[in-house]
Amino acid sequence: MSRNIGRNGPLAWLFHGVFTAFIVAPLVVIVLVSFSDKGYISMPFEGASLRWYRAILEAPELVNAFWLSIGLGLGAATVATLVAVPAALAIARYRFIGRDGLTALILSPLMIPHVVLGVAFLRFFSLMGWTGSFVALLLVHALIVVPYSLRLTLAALAGMNLEAELAARSLGASRWTTFRRVLLPLIVPGVAGGWVLAFIQSFDEVTMTIFIATPGTTTLPVALYNRVSLMTDPVTTSVSTVMIVGTVVLMLILDRVVGLDRVLLGKK
Amino acid sequence: MADSFYRPNGAQWALSSPALALFLGLLVVPLALTALLSFSAFHEIHGIQVGHTLGNYLDILSDGYYYELFLRTGAMALGTTAICVLLGVPEAIVLYRMRPMWQGVFFVVILGPLLISVVVRTLGWSILLGREGFINTALMSLGLVDRPLLLMFSMTGVLIALTHVMIPFMIIAVWTSLQKLDGQVEHAARSLGAGPLTTFRRVLLPQLLPGILSGSIIVFTLSASAFATPALIGGRKVKVVTTAIYDEFLTSLDWPLGAAVAVLLLLGILLVVIGSNRFMERKYRQVFA
Amino acid sequence: MSKLSIHGLVKTYAGGFQAVRGLDLEVESGEFISLLGSSGCGKTTTLQMVAGFVEPTAGTVRVDGRDLAGVAPEKRDMGVVFQSYALFPHMTVAQNVAFGLQMRKIRRRELDERVAEALSMVRLSGLESRYPSELSGGQRQRVAIARVLAIRPRVLLLDEPMSNLDAKLRGEMHVELRSLQRRLGITTILVTHDQVEAMTMSDRIAVMAKGGIAELGTPQQIYDRPNSEFAFKFLGLTNELSGQVLSVGNGTASVRVGQACLPWKDAGLPVGKDIRFFLRPERIRLCPIEVARCRASVVTRLFLGGVWFYEVESELGSLRMTVLNAGLAQPQEGEVVGITWNDDDLQLAGAEVGHG
Numbered sequence: 027m028s029r030n031i032g033r034n035g036p037l038a039w040l041f042h043g044v045f046t047a048f049i050v051a052p053l054v055v056i057v058l059v060s061f062s063d064k065g066y067i068s069m070p071f072e073g074a075s076l077r078w079y080r081a082i083l084e085a086p087e088l089v090n091a092f093w094l095s096i097g098l099g100l101g102a103a104t105v106a107t108l109v110a111v112p113a114a115l116a117i118a119r120y121r122f123i124g125r126d127g128l129t130a131l132i133l134s135p136l137m138i139p140h141v142v143l144g145v146a147f148l149r150f151f152s153l154m155g156w157t158g159s160f161v162a163l164l165l166v167h168a169l170i171v172v173p174y175s176l177r178l179t180l181a182a183l184a185g186m187n188l189e190a191e192l193a194a195r196s197l198g199a200s201r202w203t204t205f206r207r208v209l210l211p212l213i214v215p216g217v218a219g220g221w222v223l224a225f226i227q228s229f230d231e232v233t234m235t236i237f238i239a240t241p242g243t244t245t246l247p248v249a250l251y252n253r254v255s256l257m258t259d260p261v262t263t264s265v266s267t268v269m270i271v272g273t274v275v276l277m278l279i280l281d282r283v284v285g286l287d288r289v290l291l292g293k294k
Numbered sequence: 295m296a297d298s299f300y301r302p303n304g305a306q307w308a309l310s311s312p313a314l315a316l317f318l319g320l321l322v323v324p325l326a327l328t329a330l331l332s333f334s335a336f337h338e339i340h341g342i343q344v345g346h347t348l349g350n351y352l353d354i355l356s357d358g359y360y361y362e363l364f365l366r367t368g369a370m371a372l373g374t375t376a377i378c379v380l381l382g383v384p385e386a387i388v389l390y391r392m393r394p395m396w397q398g399v400f401f402v403v404i405l406g407p408l409l410i411s412v413v414v415r416t417l418g419w420s421i422l423l424g425r426e427g428f429i430n431t432a433l434m435s436l437g438l439v440d441r442p443l444l445l446m447f448s449m450t451g452v453l454i455a456l457t458h459v460m461i462p463f464m465i466i467a468v469w470t471s472l473q474k475l476d477g478q479v480e481h482a483a484r485s486l487g488a489g490p491l492t493t494f495r496r497v498l499l500p501q502l503l504p505g506i507l508s509g510s511i512i513v514f515t516l517s518a519s520a521f522a523t524p525a526l527i528g529g530r531k532v533k534v535v536t537t538a539i540y541d542e543f544l545t546s547l548d549w550p551l552g553a554a555v556a557v558l559l560l561l562g563i564l565l566v567v568i569g570s571n572r573f574m575e576r577k578y579r580q581v582f583a
Numbered sequence: 584m585s586k587l588s589i590h591g592l593v594k595t596y597a598g599g600f601q602a603v604r605g606l607d608l609e610v611e612s613g614e615f616i617s618l619l620g621s622s623g624c625g626k627t628t629t630l631q632m633v634a635g636f637v638e639p640t641a642g643t644v645r646v647d648g649r650d651l652a653g654v655a656p657e658k659r660d661m662g663v664v665f666q667s668y669a670l671f672p673h674m675t676v677a678q679n680v681a682f683g684l685q686m687r688k689i690r691r692r693e694l695d696e697r698v699a700e701a702l703s704m705v706r707l708s709g710l711e712s713r714y715p716s717e718l719s720g721g722q723r724q725r726v727a728i729a730r731v732l733a734i735r736p737r738v739l740l741l742d743e744p745m746s747n748l749d750a751k752l753r754g755e756m757h758v759e760l761r762s763l764q765r766r767l768g769i770t771t772i773l774v775t776h777d778q779v780e781a782m783t784m785s786d787r788i789a790v791m792a793k794g795g796i797a798e799l800g801t802p803q804q805i806y807d808r809p810n811s812e813f814a815f816k817f818l819g820l821t822n823e824l825s826g827q828v829l830s831v832g833n834g835t836a837s838v839r840v841g842q843a844c845l846p847w848k849d850a851g852l853p854v855g856k857d858i859r860f861f862l863r864p865e866r867i868r869l870c871p872i873e874v875a876r877c878r879a880s881v882v883t884r885l886f887l888g889g890v891w892f893y894e895v896e897s898e899l900g901s902l903r904m905t906v907l908n909a910g911l912a913q914p915q916e917g918e919v920v921g922i923t924w925n926d927d928d929l930q931l932a933g934a935e936v937g938h939g
Contacts (some may be wrong), residue, residue: 145543
């Protein structure tokens with residue numbers, strides 16, 4: 027019988043421990059294996075080395091894919107933000123016919139299977155002669171990460187009360203000045219958080235990209251997928267560790283800028 | 295309510311025009327073209343033919359292979375959803391009951407993997423699940439099994455890895471319901487004479503149900519459309535709709551047939567989402583007005 | 584109709600914080616007692632220990648002599664009305680009220696009767712099939728009350744139940760709940776920070792501070808003649824004045840306050856002693872200057888409806904006073920008036936408080 031109602035008992039903590047182990051196990055294993063000095067998948071306890079990190083540098087296709095993914099992520103996140111912020115303002119501040127439809131359209135990439143998007147873009151690019159174009163790849167990446175940017179911007183707008191804007195207007199500020207001096211400073215953290223989240227989602231995207239990637243436009247996850255689907259060698263683990271570390275760093279930034287709970291849980 | 299919004303004056307369309315252009319040009323048009331493609335015939339030598347035919351859909355409907363494919367995909371998605379409910383709901387409650395400091399730590403640990411590439415997470419599972427992977431090595435050295443378990447290239451392995459990928463979504467959805475909970479209802483139920491189990495069954499669970507349902511919809515649809523995890527863990531042994539589409543497009547190059555399968559997948563998922571949203575709205579409109 | 588005894592109750596939280604430190608309280612059968620105090624005084628923790636939600640670090644809670652240590656909340660037979668009402672949002676009004684009866688395995692016919700009876704007691708008949716989200720705040724509170732009355736609890740515990748109601752509704756509920764409690768004769772503990780609420784409803788009030796009871800008595804006792812300075816300052820408004828004993832003799836003393844000299848009926852004070860004392864605003868009266876104890880000029884005059892509120896500058900210093908609005912002409916700001924009071928109205932602060 028639990029005498030402290032609403033607190034976790036020992037059984038709950040045990041469950042939580044096992045659950046947490048389940049969540050971190052695959053990531054911990056990757057990081058450990060990446061430090062092995064063997065030529066096959068093994069633990070580093072009988073010999074650790076950094077040879078698989080040096081091996082990344084000797085695989086130009088991975089290095090190129092890394093830089094391509096970085097450029098793609100930066101570009102896609104920026105385009106997505108430029109598109110999403112004005113749309114978020116329209117949705118949050120105006121009531122109009124088609125508002126719900128517009129919102130649903132912009133959020134729809136979250137619901138449409140990425141395989142279907144990949145198929146659609148493959149067909150579209152081949153019809154338009156855009157196959158292998160970095161700009162085309164960047165634009166469709168922007169498209170699929172716009173929802174993340176929109177959601178965080180909308181959350182930031184919902185979190186601030188309209189009265190601050192009305193106060194600015196009644197104090198004599200024009201609509202544009204109100205936006206620049208009152209609204210924008212208040213939503214900057216949300217917008218910045220949306221940008222980082224959009225970058226991460228673009229950087230990680232594999233299912234859609236794999237359909238339209240050409241040798242010249244292979245992203246890091248696609249390169250990693252291709253390599254893993256052939257064989258699981260230790261280089262895949264060192265590349266993965268780099269990606270894990272990069273994501274953790276971005277997570278810390280996100281936590282600083284908007285708070286991770288807000289990004290992950292949609293808290294206001 | 296209307297007073298708290300600016301009066302529509304056309305600015306709303308100016309503001310949303312970049313988004314509209316992007317989505318109409320790069321989403322609506324490509325999807326429409328794909329739908330059109332699914333009605334084209336395909337010739338093994340001459341490629342895609344001009345004209346419209348229902349041939350691809352008839353081929354799919356008359357071929358047991360595709361039934362099996364869709365059923366297997368549905369079973370995989372349903373199985374993942376069930377495991378996510380069974381593990382995710384208790385975990386969300388455990389998190390809810392932690393002190394704020396621990397909550398912050400474990401949110402990052404448990405939900406953070408959402409932001410890590412699916413390929414990376416799946417690679418981790420293929421290392422753990424392989425014939426000579428760490429799970430089998432551990433089980434063998436503990437003497438719990440005498441032959442390695444076939445986890446790679448099996449449905450079991452796919453379910454384990456997919457659960458890992460999807461369970462944060464369930465926890466987030468249940469958490470949202472928990473946030474709306476009046477912290478005192480548990481005390482109220484107990485003081486009215488309900489034991490801990492009755493309190494959970496009759497007071498807590500019914501209030502978490504909307505969250506569990508919306509989490510289930512998310513997990514089901516994302517699992518049904520997952521690609522990298524079933525492709526890498528399941529391989530050819532556990533072929534699902536997404537991996538079949540991939541093969542159709544990049545191996546056998548029968549794009550029209552692949553497009554038809556893709557259209558069916560999209561329709562199936564839309565049906566599940568819209569259907570369950572309707573159901574939830576009807577069921578909970580009165581209670582959570 | 585049960586008697587509740589709390590003895591030596593202590594709650595220490597991990598980290599050493601003592602929310603309740605050695606509380607003793609006897610609640611007589613059918614008595615309505617309030618735990619009154621500001622937030623953090625330990626009143627809610629005390630209630631939660633009585634309800635069984637929080638385990639005491641030390642001490643006992645007894646109902647009719649039976650020690651409740653280790654008894655789960657669902658076995659205590661206490662009705663708790665929560666600040667948030669804690670209604671079950673997925674159940675209708677009737678289902679909410681029936682819940683406790685179902686837990687007691689009451690049979691269908693009796694259950695229906697008792698639900699109807701409880702709902703009619705709080706005048707909610709007809710709303711059985713509504714969901715809480717479809718009710719007003721006041722109605723929700725009535726459901727919460729009906730839900731505990733239905734189980735006919737030995738003890739009723741009210742945890743700030745009125746704090747989410749607007750002032751007028753709160754006033755009505757005070758009267759209604761009090762008469763319901765009298766009629767049913769349920770032993771009741773109310774936790775509140777609202778003095779008016781505690782005074783209107785209670786047989787006795789326990790003023791709580793720092794995890795203990797600072798003052799216990801009937802509302803009138805603790806307001807007019809409290810044993811502690813804390814209670815005197817905590818309840819209502821008061822003027823705090825200080826002075827020095829000038830001379831003693833003939834059974835009276837003379838105290839200098841500001842520029843004035845006040846006669847003091849107690850001669851037990853040493854000459855030259857600095858003293859502090861209190862005077863309630865409603866005990867100061869306007870009077871013709873010839874018979875006044877003191878002259879004062881009006882600094883601020885506020886109309887509060889039922890009363891006039893004054894701030895006056897007198898020979899004693901600045902004083903606050905209230906005058907009933909009896910429809911008489913009132914002095915203006917800046918006017919000089921005479922004020923007076925009874926000797927008994929002066930309350931000496933410190934150890935001798937209570938002896939005037």
